[in-house]
Amino acid sequence: MVSAVTQAPVWTVLLVPVLLGALGFGGAAFARVLDARADGRGISMAVLAAPLAESGRLLLQQRRAVIASDRLLARTGVVLVPVAAVLAALVVPLGGSTAGDLSVGVVWFNAMEVVVWAALWMAGWGTNSVWGLVGGYRFVVQGLSYELPHMFALITVATGAGSLRVSEIVAAQDGLWFVVWMPVAFAAFLLSALALAFSGPFDTATGGDIAGGVLAEHSGADRLLLLVGRWLLLAAAAAMAVPLFLGGGAGPLLPGWLWTLVKAAAVLAVLVWIRSRTATVRMDRFATFGWMVLIPLTLLQALVVALVVAAEGV
Amino acid sequence: MGLTGWLRRYATPCPLLVTVRGGGAMRLAAEREFRERGWAFASAPAEADLFVVCGVPGPELQDAVERVWSELPSPRARADIRDAAGAVGALDRAHARLDDAEEQRADTQARGGGGVAELPMADRVPDRDGLVLDQLHVSLGPVLPDWPAGVALRLTIQGDVVQSAEVEVVGESGAGTSPWAGDARAAALDSVARLLTVCGCDNAARTARRLRDQLLAGVADDAELHRFTRRLRRSRTLRWATDGLGYLEGARGDLAGDATQRWRRWIEVVEQPERSGRPYGGRAERAQVALEVLPALVEGQELTAVRVVVASLDPDLDALAPAHPQGTQW
Numbered sequence: 001m002v003s004a005v006t007q008a009p010v011w012t013v014l015l016v017p018v019l020l021g022a023l024g025f026g027g028a029a030f031a032r033v034l035d036a037r038a039d040g041r042g043i044s045m046a047v048l049a050a051p052l053a054e055s056g057r058l059l060l061q062q063r064r065a066v067i068a069s070d071r072l073l074a075r076t077g078v079v080l081v082p083v084a085a086v087l088a089a090l091v092v093p094l095g096g097s098t099a100g101d102l103s104v105g106v107v108w109f110n111a112m113e114v115v116v117w118a119a120l121w122m123a124g125w126g127t128n129s130v131w132g133l134v135g136g137y138r139f140v141v142q143g144l145s146y147e148l149p150h151m152f153a154l155i156t157v158a159t160g161a162g163s164l165r166v167s168e169i170v171a172a173q174d175g176l177w178f179v180v181w182m183p184v185a186f187a188a189f190l191l192s193a194l195a196l197a198f199s200g201p202f203d204t205a206t207g208g209d210i211a212g213g214v215l216a217e218h219s220g221a222d223r224l225l226l227l228v229g230r231w232l233l234l235a236a237a238a239a240m241a242v243p244l245f246l247g248g249g250a251g252p253l254l255p256g257w258l259w260t261l262v263k264a265a266a267v268l269a270v271l272v273w274i275r276s277r278t279a280t281v282r283m284d285r286f287a288t289f290g291w292m293v294l295i296p297l298t299l300l301q302a303l304v305v306a307l308v309v310a311a312e313g314v
Numbered sequence: 315m316g317l318t319g320w321l322r323r324y325a326t327p328c329p330l331l332v333t334v335r336g337g338g339a340m341r342l343a344a345e346r347e348f349r350e351r352g353w354a355f356a357s358a359p360a361e362a363d364l365f366v367v368c369g370v371p372g373p374e375l376q377d378a379v380e381r382v383w384s385e386l387p388s389p390r391a392r393a394d395i396r397d398a399a400g401a402v403g404a405l406d407r408a409h410a411r412l413d414d415a416e417e418q419r420a421d422t423q424a425r426g427g428g429g430v431a432e433l434p435m436a437d438r439v440p441d442r443d444g445l446v447l448d449q450l451h452v453s454l455g456p457v458l459p460d461w462p463a464g465v466a467l468r469l470t471i472q473g474d475v476v477q478s479a480e481v482e483v484v485g486e487s488g489a490g491t492s493p494w495a496g497d498a499r500a501a502a503l504d505s506v507a508r509l510l511t512v513c514g515c516d517n518a519a520r521t522a523r524r525l526r527d528q529l530l531a532g533v534a535d536d537a538e539l540h541r542f543t544r545r546l547r548r549s550r551t552l553r554w555a556t557d558g559l560g561y562l563e564g565a566r567g568d569l570a571g572d573a574t575q576r577w578r579r580w581i582e583v584v585e586q587p588e589r590s591g592r593p594y595g596g597r598a599e600r601a602q603v604a605l606e607v608l609p610a611l612v613e614g615q616e617l618t619a620v621r622v623v624v625a626s627l628d629p630d631l632d633a634l635a636p637a638h639p640q641g642t643q644w
Contacts, residue, residue: 038520057325062387209621280514
């Protein structure tokens with residue numbers, strides 16, 4: 001039985017960055033654990049706290065810029081990445097309460113992640129560097145490849161629930177989670193979660209082959225904001241998968257908010273694991289895969305769901 | 315000590331590794347230290363705080379090395395590793411300097427403000443589709459992480475597509491210093507690790523480097539090596555990243571085929587225990603062929619493809635005879 005999701009007091013908005021930060025930190029620490037295992041190092045407190053230590057190092061590092069770079073543009077982009085991630089997470093309900101129960105919650109989430117396209121492009125272009133520019137453009141190309149399957153996955157969910165409001169989507173999964181009868185949409189959502197957070201196989205924008213791409217010329221606090229923003233985006237996408245596909249806070253024994261966190265952490269762990277097991281996907285390949293495979297499959301999924309909904313409505 | 319000292323105490327250095335021709339053994343020693351200490355490699359100067367030069371750069375390379383060093387933000391420290399045995403000491407001393415507040419303050423004041431030098435202005439010329447587009451000249455190497463020592467690739471690019479390429483060999487010959495006299499499997503794993511890094515498989519690259527070090531130390535587990543090679547063979551994304559790139563017609567011996575076929579050949583070497591302890595023959599010939607074919611293979615390709623092609627050829631200039639004077643044009 002799913003308890004109805006209700007709008008929480010306004011001050012809970014302040015909790016969103018805290019919880020999202022904790023989730024993102026967990027993801028980053030897990031990535032460090034996987035790296036340490038590959039390196040043959042033991043898992044110690046130092047490994048788990050490595051993301052914090054790295055943040056401290058970057059805070060002390062000098063900020064530098066290439067001469068004649070557009071600092072305002074670049075820094076606006078840099079700041080927008082973590083801000084967009086937190087704003088996207090506003091509509092994710094924690095158990096039975098949500099900080100922002102918007103009537104167009106799904107569209108809001110989608111809009112915030114598209115802000116990242118502009119942000120990353122600005123952060124790359126503004127540095128006056130070949131690598132930043134190439135990285136920024138790569139992300140726009142990537143957006144063109146992943147965004148349509150991603151939107152079809154979101155539309156499928158909205159069709160199944162008959163609403164764009166996240167609380168009503170959770171309520172519609174009473175008894176049967178969407179992941180069960182929308183597996184293709186769920187898979188497409190997970191792929192696009194990695195892509196929108198420019199992580200794992202979709203990290204062409206920050207690839208080592210172009211000296212870090214968008215990240216190439218950013219040091220110190222600028223770099224920290226971009227890296228933190230990346231983890232927050234991945235965490236926000238993982239958290240959003242819970243109300244969209246995994247029944248929100250539904251589950252036995254534990255309270256709803258804890259179930260939300262457990263499910264979000266599990267999705268995030270899967271994403272981080274995929275990240276560690278894959279090579280960067282070349283954009284020409286992914287564009288072909290996106291348009292020839294993902295779009296037809298997600299369209300078909302949307303059609304099936306629409307037919308089921310129509311049949312039930314008759 | 316204050317907040318700064320406290321934050322610095324827990325920070326792990328982020329080294330930018332540069333290998334000079336003849337610095338292979340020093341690079342191996344440094345990379346082993348990084349792995350055991352959990353120091354993450356930097357892919358650009360902006361990220362790094364430790365500048366590690368493996369080998370002794372000649373006058374020509376010295377310029378490039380100094381320029382990259384000047385691009386490291388403060389705090390920064392430099393470790394010049396001149397022999398493999400001194401690697402640990404050099405890294406420890408550099409790490410100590412990095413945490414020395416007085417020295418860092420002096421360094422920051424000495425270098426003044428000032429940004430990083432900007433790019434030369436772009437020219438405009440017609441591209442392959444007949445559009446007039448900006449054209450830029452960039453150089454890959456000789457100072458670049460995960461790049462063969464001594465190779466410089468001067469590129470003319472439009473967007474991220476290479477219009478023309480020239481290969482240059484920078485630095486004095488390191489003939490006779492190739493660290494691979496001992497083990498063909500370790501040499502193959504080293505090439506695999508570099509290709510994996512370029513292809514964005516950071517996690518697998520770490521495993522490859524660990525297995526390489528274990529092979530060199532004679533403590534490798536054959537079962538684990540086989541698990542690792544099986545993992546690579548099964549990786550669809552890795553094949554996607556390398557398929558069809560840098561295709562060479564037959565009769566090129568070990569280099570024939572595309573990048574995928576080349577890394578699969580390395581993996582076959584790793585899977586043959588009877589090759590351990592045997593030198594990896596033909597490296598000089600392979601390096602020679604690689605330098606000759608490289609420009610034709612990368613022209614018309616995107617930057618990603620350029621890095622993958624170079625990593626899949628992985629020319630070992632230290633295996634070349636010293637007949638080639640520095641600055642040779644190919």
